[in-house]
Amino acid sequence: MSTRTSSRAKLTPFLFLAPAGLILGVFWFLPALMAVLTSFTHVSLGSSTDLLSQFRWIGLDNYLALARDPLFLKAFVNSWIYLLGVVPPLVVLPLLLAILVNVPMRGIGFFRAAYYLPVVIPIVVVGLTWKWLYAENGLVNYVAEALFPWLLQHPVPWLSLPETALGAVMAVTIWKGLGYYMVIYLAGLQGIPRDIYESADLDGAGRFQRHLYLTLPLMLPQMGLVGIISCINALKVFAEIWVLTKGGPLDSTTTMVYYLYQQAFENLNMGYASAIGMALFAMTLALSMLNKYYTERFSLN
């Protein structure tokens, strides 16, 4: 009797876990496993009613082709330029915004909402709006010509030149992301006990010194979190590029995910696209681990 009860007791937690495990297995792990397997195959879509026969095992061929593909190399470089261009501003600027809106005064809610507004606007609307702003007769050129007449003698087609397109897309990403990361920082700032600042005031610290020696070190965990999230988001950027430039001009805004999309949905090379996905996964994982390691290390120190 006691043996039966004991085995039942052992089984109970697994029964509770089973529904979640089943959902995870079917909707998370199985597709991921399929993507890994697909990356080692050549796929002939819908050529047979027997799905398995559509996959032809080709070993590492997709990965070897990736290593020789100049477009993948370009997409890889573009992804890193994009990441290095958007992550530092997205770590620093929202913190400054959060500090600005973390003051107890009437009407501050308006500013918090205003900075957060771009986050809730659908990316397609954002893209279309910025396309108008970036047009040769758009507001960006108008303002730039008014402010820097010596620099811009002619209107710049921001999204149509390989030299400016990626930067223009980065600016939109930063603009749209500021409010989201600001909220994370704001939550962190409001968790800092006021008495720490009061002590610093008594010690004669100025506003700049308080933020440099107190706010910054205390916000390091949040900065690490924002760093990780914005890195991952930067590596998997797609919507902004799809709406604004479609990867052009001359592949200057083709990032890894956009190239994956092109291979999968335009060229219908599912196996090759899966190999790109695996490369992206490896990069994202490595970057997240590195980021986590250093954040924890600095936070502890």
Added chain:
Amino acid sequence: MSRTRIAATLALTLSLSFSLSACSKPASDGGRKVEFWTMALKPTFTGYLEGVIADFEQQNPGVKVEWVDVPGNAIEDKTLSSVSGGTPPDLVNLNPDFAQRLASKGALLDLSKQVPKDVQRSYFPYAIDASTVDGKLIGLPWYLSTQVAIYNKDLLAKAGLKTLPGTYRALAEQAPAFKAAGALPFIPNLGDGNRILELFALDGVPLLSADKKHAAFDTPEGRDTFAFWTGLFTRGTLPKEALSLDNREIVDRFQSGQSAVLPAGPQFLKQVRENAPQLYEKVDVAPQLAGKSGKVGVGVMNLVVPTTSRNQEDAIALATHVTNAANQLAFCKLAAILPSSREAADDPFFTPLGATASVEDRARKIAAEQLKRAELLVPPMPHQSELKKAMNDALQRAALGQLGSDEALKQAAAEWDRILATP
């Protein structure tokens, strides 16, 4: 758990998921079911299509049609995922470009033997060409569209023109006059991958050699065509941003009075009427702007049957029913489209015009007249998306001044040869 057991469990899970996804769904009443996907027809044409389907079901007892309307911008992705997931629709409305890509992967049924020859002959030959890949009929043509020149009479008058020049070259020569009136003569939809290829064909420049293994456009005639289009950008006739504008943006620019002529299908007039009613009053139509050859291009929409459809016979019967002359004519009376059926195109609906004919009626008449001599400018080609990209890259390099026009075209030809040599 041993490694063998883990491997066995994994294999079982995978095969189970495949088997589940491959199971067919019979109609709820036990009869045969045809799943039919259309592109953005609801709610405007719900009544029409339900009527067509009801007729089909009446003529084919035991067959139930399940109609699914998919947004135009989602149908390619949705078709692709359903085909790769093993649960495709039985009949789906696609454009020839995407249909060709699917067919190149063996995903579409060859209808050439299953559709009777007299039915195949009832469509315009170019419409059948647009649905033929490597000698296989991969779909039945449904509705067609030919471009007309929709123009702003006010801007034409401001530019000092009494009539619309009929060719792209003649219109481009008037660019300074339009510029003085604060507009561009036209904005070509070069952001659409196929357009530059069509512009070659409009000038009578062949794209591929007879054996389809080499590029055929790097000739004096091809270089002249390419130089004309890239020169519009390097000379400042058109702004650089026009290189990447999509169709919607080109219509927006026309509606806001930034360009004088909109080369587009007659169906775009409805959009202008709804979005810019004041401009609509100043709009008129003329035949399609021509290239050097005088050819007229046509756009085709197909109905295709995926290879893995579980009810191919009824799907083909439904495709034949939907695209027969009577049903196409009824559809054309509701929408600003043209029929692929020759019999339907001969109907008097497309010819006579009263004294008070609207601009949309005139556009329909011009478009229908063009149908008789229209051609498929860019027939389906192997590796089409890669070929398009190579040509668009060359166009952009030359238009942005990175390369000379001739050199960019030479590079495109070399790239085409490389792509075409790929199995």
